[in-house]
Amino acid sequence: MPKLFLLAGATASGKTEFALRFAQQHHCEILSCDASAFYRGMDIGTAKPTREEQQMVCHWGIDICEPNEYFSIKDFVRYAQRCVEEITQRGKNVLVVGGSGFYLKSFLEPVADEVSPSAEIQQEIADLEAVGGEKACWERLKALDPNLPFDWEVRNIRKVKKALARCMATGLPVQESLRRFQRQPVPYPSLPKVTLYLCVPLEVMKLRIRLRTHAMLQKGLIEEVRLLQKQGKLLPNRPASLAIGYRETLAFLQNKLPFEALESSIVKNTYALVKKQGTWFRHQIAFDRYLY
Numbered sequence: 001m002p003k004l005f006l007l008a009g010a011t012a013s014g015k016t017e018f019a020l021r022f023a024q025q026h027h028c029e030i031l032s033c034d035a036s037a038f039y040r041g042m043d044i045g046t047a048k049p050t051r052e053e054q055q056m057v058c059h060w061g062i063d064i065c066e067p068n069e070y071f072s073i074k075d076f077v078r079y080a081q082r083c084v085e086e087i088t089q090r091g092k093n094v095l096v097v098g099g100s101g102f103y104l105k106s107f108l109e110p111v112a113d114e115v116s117p118s119a120e121i122q123q124e125i126a127d128l129e130a131v132g133g134e135k136a137c138w139e140r141l142k143a144l145d146p147n148l149p150f151d152w153e154v155r156n157i158r159k160v161k162k163a164l165a166r167c168m169a170t171g172l173p174v175q176e177s178l179r180r181f182q183r184q185p186v187p188y189p190s191l192p193k194v195t196l197y198l199c200v201p202l203e204v205m206k207l208r209i210r211l212r213t214h215a216m217l218q219k220g221l222i223e224e225v226r227l228l229q230k231q232g233k234l235l236p237n238r239p240a241s242l243a244i245g246y247r248e249t250l251a252f253l254q255n256k257l258p259f260e261a262l263e264s265s266i267v268k269n270t271y272a273l274v275k276k277q278g279t280w281f282r283h284q285i286a287f288d289r290y291l292y
Contacts, residue, residue: 002088004191005095008104008281009198010274011244012208016049018198018291019097023057026095029087031080032061033098033106036243038076039067041228044221045245047212060087067233067240074112076103077187084188094191101280108193108285110184115177117165124168125161137161145173197287205274213266216245222262225249244269 005028009015023030036046040063048062060083065071080096087094098104105111128136134157141160142148144167163174170177200208225246228234234241234250241250248265251257257265281287 002091002191003093004084004107004188004193005093006104006107006193006195007095007097007198008101008196008285008287009099010200010205010277010281011099011270012047012205012212012274013099013198013200014208015097015099015198016047016053019095020049020053020057023095026093028093028095029058029060031083031087031094031096032059033076033080033096033100033103034061035071035098035100035103035239037062037098038064038071039240040065041224041231041233042067042240042243042246044216044219044224045243045249047216067228068235068238070238072112073102073106077106077112080106084191088191099277101277101284105284107187108195109186110181113181113184115166115169115181117169121165121168125164129157129161134160137164140164141167141174144168145175148174194289195285195287196289196291197281197285199290199292206271209270209274210267213245213263213270216266217263221245222249222252226253229253244273 003026005022005026007015007019007022009018019030022028030049034046036042037048038061039046042048049059053059054062061079064079084094096104096107102111125137128140132139137157137160141164144164163177166172166177167174172180225234229250234246241247245266248257248262248269251265252259252262
């Protein structure tokens with residue numbers, strides 16, 4: 001029976017190299033769940049597997065949309081289901097690889113459902129926040145769900161707005177909406193799953209981040225971003241434009257960041273992301289094996 005392997009690890013931990021060896025040894029095809037690798041033309045700053053590496057092992061989840069397009073977690077879940085079905089029907093194992101934790105988690109438990117708040121609801125919440133701030137959003141949520149504990153995520157405005165949008169879209173209290181969400185079936189119930197985490201010492205990670213960033217700039221990251229910008233593919237506040245390496249380079253091209261600070265800024269933000277990824281994985285996924 002085919003298996004579903006999930007390989008997680010922070011940015012610059014060496015997942016690509018390890019995944020290639022593992023996939024060849026375990027008869028796998030690789031499905032990337034790196035959110036930045038979805039975008040065509042974003043090659044240098046995302047450290048995608050090279051064409052030669054992709055020819056060594058069949059890859060999925062790379063170059064599947066344009067940087068100016070939205071590719072939501074729901075889109076990814078549907079895409080991944082098709083990939084897993086096709087791979088396993090041919091008798092191969094699936095190796096899911098990535099540092100985007102929420103996408104990786106979608107193979108283990110439900111992370112999205114069919115509730116889609118309308119544009120009107122989203123705009124109403126945005127207007128509410130613009131006029132009354134976080135307090136106004138919280139008060140509206142409490143009005144719709146009086147039984148919600150007072151301290152429920154009150155300091156996390158993103159979660160408050162998300163809960164408010166769900167309440168407005170479904171007409172259900174937060175806890176009932178959550179219970180319905182949790183009653184969704186477990187993803188891929190027929191496939192045995194093995195979760196792996198690639199561990200790298202902190203000092204090694206710091207060195208890799210510095211070397212990786214320097215190499216990206218040497219390979220032409222600025223030229224890559226300039227071309228995408230000229231093509232109108234890096235729009236403000238879109239996920240692609242906010243990806244580390246791209247947002248700093250955009251700031252440089254817009255004269256908001258001096259060239260002398262570009263490399264150090266990317267290094268600093270990459271390191272902050274690595275620490276955030278490590279914390280998220282420790283709390284969100286129980287791994288079967290830690291690889292050192």
